[in-house]
Amino acid sequence: MAIRQIKNVAVIGSGAMGHQIAMLCVLGGFETHLQDIEEQALNQARDTLEGHMANWVKKGKITEQKKDEAFARLHLTTKMKDAVKDVDLVIEAVVEKLDVKQEVFSKLDKLVSGHTILATNSSTIVNSKLAEVTSRPEKVLNMHFFYPPLVMDCVEVVMSEQTSKETAQTALDFCERIGRTGILLEKEIYGFIANRLLFAISKEALYLYEEGYADFKDIDLITKKALKHPIGPFELMDLSGIDVGYYGNLQLYQETGDPKDKPAKSVEKKVRAGILGRKTGKGWYDYSTGGK
Template sequence: MAIKEIHKVAVIGSGSMGHQIAMLCSLGGFETHIQDLEQDALNQAKEQLEKHMNKWIQKEKITEIKKDEAFARLHMTTSLEDAVRNADLVIEAVVEKLDVKREVFSKLDGLVPEHTILATNSSTIVNSKLAEFTTRPDRVLNMHFFYPPLVMDCVEVVMSEQTSKETAQTALEFCDRIGRTGVLLEKEIYGFIANRLLFAISKEALYLYEEGYADFKDIDLITKKALKHPIGPFELMDLSGIDVGYYGNMQLYQETGDPKDKPAKSVEDKVKAGNLGRKTGKGWYDYT
């Protein structure tokens, strides 16, 4: 499928990633539908997008007319069937749990046209684990956007052994159309590129903290001052969601059985307490 054949896009999940990915698609000129199980979640997504676009207007990144046109192309629904009907590209952005994503892909495969590309925004789960629950493994791939998608200019486009070159090329061209730099990974690997680098830093930071070498705030400070990172590893966990990293680690541990791949105890404690970072008001830091 060539990029000129993509007209309608559906994004499944209206959370912190999903609603911003959908807005990028709409701003890129595509008819875009966001689906979520909860109407309240969709209402919150619309409210957040209004705030983002109003800020863009203030900064003269977009005009009032362009904003109105984008919202006119953006549709929200709780019906999966309505969202994906006649969709040319579906981007899944639900919770980072393999069983949930497999259920979604299985449903999508039976609802969308034969030509439709199914993409997962997963930051850790390789698409071949989802493609096997469809009849179109050649049209399944990862399109991993980075948080927050309206700001971050990168999308990891990941092929499995069965993903066709045409599918990958279409995804890369689509990224260009929505103003994002698509980077192709021709082989699957857990965590892809960026997150594997971040995982290594995060894992070492958690080790140093839990072993009492330094407070997490000081580890963040050293990372920013000495290594010139814009934010520290603990601040980054709060920004992206502590639960996202936790579920990613759990998925890896289930695959390898290696105790070293289990989430750190301090991370597990925060997930159990519901302190997931900025989105809950408290994580490593307090945002209340």
């Protein structure tokens, strides 16, 4: 399938990533169906996007007319069957758990047309693990957007051994159409490129913190002052969601069985307590009052 054949898109999951990916799609001119199992989540997604776009209009990044035209292309539904009817590309953005994603892909494979490309926004799970529950492994790949998608100009497009070159090229062309830089990974590896680099930093930061070498705030400060990173590793965990990193780490441990790959104890404790970062108002830092 070539990019010219893609007219309709579906995004499955309206969470922190999904609703912004859907917005990129409609801004790129594609009719886009955003699906979530919860009506409340969809309403919240629309409210959030309206706030973002209102700010864009104020800043002159988009006209009022373009904003209205984009929202006219955005369709919200709780029914997956309705969302994926006659679509050419599906981007899955549900929770970072293999069993959940496999269930979604198995359903999608039965609902969509034979030509439809199935992409996962997973930040760690390789697409071949999802392709195996479908009848179209050549049309399955990763399209890993970075948080927040409306700001971050990068998408890791990841091929498995079975992903066709045509599918990969269509995904790269699609990224260009929605104003994002798609970068091709021709081989699968857990965590891809960016996250493997971040995992290494995060793992060491957590080790230094748990062993008592420095407070997490000071580790963040050193990272920013000495290494010139825009935010520290603990701030980044809060921004992306502590649970996202936890489940990704847990998936790696389940695959390798290596104790070194187990999630850090301090991270596991926060996930169990529902302290997940900015989205819950508290993570490593407290955001409930707008400060840290």
